[in-house]
Amino acid sequence: QKEVEQDPGPLSVPEGAIVSLNCTYSNSAFQYFMWYRQYSRKGPELLMYTYSSGNKEDGRFTAQVDKSSKYISLFIRDSQPSDSATYLCAMNGPGGGNKLTFGTGTQLKVEL
């Protein structure tokens, strides 16, 4: 079993829809939870991060962490075609420091 599980999709939604992307993890030592966005033929870019449990909002994006369930989510409101990308969750390694463990990514397509 992988340390981080993420549904690969693809997920296709109409413009304006609310999108929910999720990851589960097994290592209770993870402390920082990140979402990266990767456009086609580009490297991943950090979208937002959360420390421990709770919510964080940034514009149309909301990240949620439930450490008791080992479950994290990214919500996108009023989705736009420009949001079409692969979204990868990532978590701070068990030993802390700078090592991240990534999910496999969910491919999202927002259609006009």
Add this chain to the structure above:
Amino acid sequence: DAGVIQSPRHEVTEMGQEVTLRCKPISGHDYLFWYRQTMMRGLELLIYFNNNVPIDDSGMPEDRFSAKMPNASFSTLKIQPSEPRDSAVYFCASSLLRDRGLGYTFGSGTRLTVV
């Protein structure tokens, strides 16, 4: 800053040939990571360096893979001999220790095809 720079962007090589991928991290970053990305396995960490010293190479799949960081501004990932199953996108990323993994900066990747 130009960001993390990787070269080449694309590489097509024949099975058995040596392949060298190159990476220039962001100036001042003290961590450098090499990842491999495939559809089936996602992003896999191959090796990472801290202050030019390899810290964890447990993700390197076989002895055919080797990585070096001779100085703070340059790293290479070498595959010798290459095999078709090595075909993937290889990413280099760098970060600062004080960021605690909150923000890697990735390069644009090298798309490797071994035929």
